[in-house]
Amino acid sequence: xxxxxxxxxxxxxxxxxxxxxxxxxxxxxxxxxxxxxxxxxxxxxxxxxxxxxxxxxxxxxxxxxxxxxxxxxxxxxxxxxxxxxxxxxxxxxxxxxxxxxxxxxxxxxxxxxxxxxxxxxxxxxxxxxxxxxxxxxxxxxxxx
Numbered sequence: 001x002x003x004x005x006x007x008x009x010x011x012x013x014x015x016x017x018x019x020x021x022x023x024x025x026x027x028x029x030x031x032x033x034x035x036x037x038x039x040x041x042x043x044x045x046x047x048x049x050x051x052x053x054x055x056x057x058x059x060x061x062x063x064x065x066x067x068x069x070x071x072x073x074x075x076x077x078x079x080x081x082x083x084x085x086x087x088x089x090x091x092x093x094x095x096x097x098x099x100x101x102x103x104x105x106x107x108x109x110x111x112x113x114x115x116x117x118x119x120x121x122x123x124x125x126x127x128x129x130x131x132x133x134x135x136x137x138x139x140x141x142x143x144x
Contacts, residue, residue: 017141028118032111036081041066041074043111046100049084050108054099056089083107
């Protein structure tokens with residue numbers, strides 16, 4: 001028999017962060033999935049285009065820290081729903097600029113309001129000081 005392992009997975013920070021991320025995003029996941037049939041990467045692409053305007057898939061991947069294959073699939077799905085359009089760049093025909101359509105902008109605006117409400121509901125579970133500390137720490141960790 002081996003000695004009792006004293007490693008506490010429940011307190012391992014990467015595991016704990018992942019568990020918190022999954023739990024905190026579950027209800028919002030249901031909103032974009034049930035209402036629009038979107039997957040996680042799709043709503044992230046939609047939000048990047050809604051917030052930042054015209055971007056390439058490579059730029060979205062870098063900002064979202066997502067693999068290019070996932071971004072490519074999300075772009076194809078959003079284009080299929082007519083939420084975004086592609087245009088070849090004049091200076092480099094290999095690169096496509098992605099931009100939301102009017103329908104995509106409408107969906108983005110609706111989901112943005114849902115995201116604001118959801119963020120408020122999560123934030124209301126903490127004091128203002130706890131919220132500020134949590135956001136600062138998460139931003140620091142995400143830049144590591």
